[in-house]
Amino acid sequence: MAMVEQKRVAAILVSTMLACCLLLDQAGAFTGGNQAPYSPSPVIAIDLGNTNSCVAGYGHGQVETMFQLCIPTWVAFPGDGSVLVGEDAMNHAAPISGFKRLLGKRRNFEREEEEVRGLMARVPYKVVGRERPLVQVKMVDGAVKNLGADEITAMVFSKLRESAEAYLGRAIQDQEAVVVTVPQxxxxxxxxxxxxxxxxxxxxxxxxxxEPTAAAVAHGLHRKLRDGGSVLVLHVGGGTSDASVMTYVDGVFEFMGADQDPFLGGQDFDQRIVDHFVKQIKEKHGKDLIHQGALGRLRTACEQAKKALSSQDLAELSIVSLVDGVDFSGSLTRAEFEEMNHDLFLKVMALVEGAMRQAELDENKDLLDEIVLVGGSTMIPRIRRLVTDYFDGRKLKNVNASSVMPDQTVALGAALLGHPTANGYPCMGVDRRQWGYSTDWCFTH
Known part of the structure; x- marks a missing residue:
């Protein structure tokens, strides 16, 4: 019976994939070969993140003026039929975040189910569904809705679309193109x-x-890197981290190795600070911050302190009436922050080592031409020092790049692909299948 069930599931999966391919084909989609190259100029580019999502593009008739707008990747359902997205959702009593990790996951695949369960242990909402994970949303009237990650993501995309339209001063037409970035x-x-x-x-x-390819494009490496040159892209986001090594061959980036941790990022660094001050408040005031509102305010202050420590040695925290009318003030040094997160920083470097080992460059580090840092947490000085130390102190150009901010890199790279005067980065085709999955899908009208 188990074998019959496995065959039935496999048949359903194959049928579903064929149906998706057929729908894309009917829409005129393709992924390479000898067909016409990618040509439409995208009006916007979207970078979906676990913590923040961004939309970028160029103003109409202003090819040298690029805009970039970001919102928190949070969604909430007040219960009156409306949907809150971004900052408004963060202030709601039961916001939903982290759902990006659920996109396309299949619970009958052991490795994917493991990631789903990893998320379930970290979020306050329920994840249900037997074959694909669904987020359970409770409404004020007691009704329950089960939503797929694609449905919730669509709400974020819609908010980003509205933000772009407000900047452009017009509606985005159905025929206009959009670039979307995805994890490698x-x-x-x-x-x-x-x-x-x-x-x-x-x-x-x-x-x-x-995302790694978009990051490389943001730094202009598709024009600057020598043929056969290589680049390491280290991404440390709010909830996930990954490292990729790519080589530039015949005008396209090909992956040589990659390693990732779906549950490692800036939120974990924040949590260490939160735990530090929760303990301090308990000892000093005898208050246990079990109230979610109080914890939320403390977490926000801790995140701000983390960011401040990227440019200064001391960060001060001050929260009026944090809990039961008690005002809180505290301080954190960069040295203390680095010590409490030392093991997590080493996990980030383990990803670099893993990607370099897969690319067979771990014993030939001098063959790596460039390093690109992606994500706000790569601005942490200690992480930058560890990267530099790993490469024996050799100063690689993009380790200290200031022209492209790490937290804006991916969206910027994707937007550059839509610049009306840009030569663009050529699409990968099925004849250039890269390491792992295909890394660049392009569609015509």
């Missing part, structure tokens, strides 16, 4: 789920490009 480790179901989310938001995706 996304498999085909995750990519199709992302496409589905864009469609639900009324967006027509003409290009889906991997």
């Amino acid at each position: 480790q996304y498999n085909d179901p995750s990519r199709y789920s992302t496409l589905r989310a864009a469609e639900l938001a009324g967006l027509r995706v003409t290009r889906m490009i991997d």
Whole structure:
């Protein structure tokens, strides 16, 4: 019976994938070969993150003026039929975040189920569903809704679309193109789920490009890197971290190795600070911060302190009436912050080591040409020092780049692909299958 069930599940999966491919084909989609190259100029580019999501592009008739707008990747359901997204959702009593990790996940695949369970242990909402994970949303009237990650992601995409339209001063037309970035480790179901989310938001995706490739494009490496040159892209985001090594061959980036941790990022660094001050408040005031509102305010202050310590040696925290009318004030030094997160920083470096080992460059580090840092947490001085030390102190150009901020890199790179005067980065085709999954999907009209 188990074998019959496995065959039935496999048949359903294959049928689903064929149906997705057929739908894309009917829409005029393709991923390379000898067909016409990618040509439409995207009006916007979207970078979906676990913590923050960004939209970028160029103002109409202003090819030298690029805009970039970011919102927290949070969604909330007040219960009156409305949906809150971004800052408004963060202030709600039961916001939902982290759902990006659920896109395309299949619970009958052991490795994917492990990641789903990892998320379930970290979020306050319930994840249900037997074959694919669904987020359970409780409404004020007691009703329960089960939503797929693509449906929730579509709400974020819609908010980003509205933000872009407000900047552009006009509605984005159905025929206008959109670039969407995705993690390199996304498999085909995750990519199709992302496409589905864009469609639900009324967006027509003409290009889906991997985040590391977009980051390399942001630094102009598709024009500057020598043929056969290599680049390490280290991404430390709010909730996930990954490292990728790519080589630039015949005009395209090909992956040589990659390593990732779906549950390592800036939120974990914040939590260490939160735990530090929760203990301090307990000892000093005898108050246990079990109230979610109080913890939320403390977490926000701790995140601000973390950011401040990237440019100064001491950060001060001050929160009026944190809990039971008690005012809180405290301080944190950079040395203390680095000590409490030392083991986590070493985990980040383990990803670098893993990617370099897969690329067979771990014993030939001098062959690596460039390093690109992505994500706000790569601005942490200690992480930058560890990266430099790993490469024996050799100062690589983009380790200390200031022209492109790490937290803006991916969205910027994706937007550059839509610049009306840009030569663009050529699409990968099926004849250039890269390490792992295809890294650049392009679609025509």
